[in-house]
Amino acid sequence: MDNNVKSCGCNGNSRRRNADAIGCNALKKRFQQIEFALTEAVLYLDAYPECNEALGFYHTLLEEREQLLSAINAQCGPMTHYGNVSREEWSWVNSPWPWNYDAN
């Protein structure tokens, strides 16, 4: 198989297979949900920093976020500038960018 032309259209820098891509969609969707809830928790805690229940909720979410972020950075490409786990390549500029139809 020609390494530079894959059926997904990637330029050969991405080693992700289709099965991994499905995993990535699910991982990213869950990450999106967790962070959505985290944003709410953060805003609430800004106003009520002494609320233990909210802080507990925040930490539960944070734990899952951490696991998801590790998996996403390892399998799907960097979520932030600090997520490029590979020492062989810089994947930050690889598609998809989140505003594209195919990325959602």
Place this chain on the structure above:
Amino acid sequence: MWIYEKKLQYPVKIANPNPKLAQVIISQLGGPDGEMGAAMRYLHQRYSCPYEKVTGILTDIGSEELSHLEMVAAVIHQLTRNLTAEQIAGTPFATYFVDHTTGVYPIAASGVPFDMKYVGVKGDILADLNEDLAADATIL
């Protein structure tokens, strides 16, 4: 400072381009009551805020508004992607297209580019918070 995450806060998946809709929705991007104004408003009011909790809220909501700006931009982008000049001609979007084609430019539906005049930053937290109430309530 800001860290950028390569994700939208909420998914945007628009199957069918629609320039008429884009023409209206663009006000949420660069209009007087849009996300650009909201982000600029909160992020700039926080510097003179004397209360830590309020500064925190202004910072955090302001940052969230930037992510909303991105989602609205994604909507506009997906509504107008791959459209030809012929498909846009005769729609209200045609006048925007002249100057921006299918680029995403913060502007109101009226054609007025985003203006910082929509934003009040007085350096007085009560004035600024009242500005916030007025601004956010217009969207409700």
